[in-house]
Amino acid sequence: MSLENYSEGHSLYVRLAFLIVGWAIAGVVLYVISMFLPGVLLVAIAIAAWATVKLDRVSRKNESLASSLCGITALLTGVCGAVLWFTHEHWHDRVLARLIFVGVCLGAGLILLDRRADP
DSSP: OOHHHHHHTSOHHHHHHHHHHHHHHHHHHHHHHHTTSOHHHHHHHHHHHHHHHHHHHHHOOOOOHHHHHHHHHHHHHHHHHHHHHHOOOHHHHHHHHHHHHHHHHHHHHHHHHHHHHOO
16 A cells, blocks of 8 residues: 555544654654754754745745644744743753754654655
8 A cells, every 4th residue: 555545545633643643752752862962963953954944934835734733833832932032940941942952853844744745
């Protein structure tokens, strides 16, 4: 069974559930990985992911599941960024910085998934 036939056979809700479960698992994995990577590498990855998100938002607008979930992810990442901007607690900064890293990487991953699904 090919991937196209597999995705066409499922309802919107089943595909959304698979996407959200994959999104959550990827977020946890990225958060754990971010605890062990050096800060310079995290910044380099985050800048590349942010550029991917920013360039895609400028170039096209569509209403797919991945695009909608990317918008939600961007909103949550923006909230974390605002909280980081206004608060300055040491442990809090590290957690929020990791959450922002995860949000930007998930957004870039969802955009790449969305591009792969385009004909």
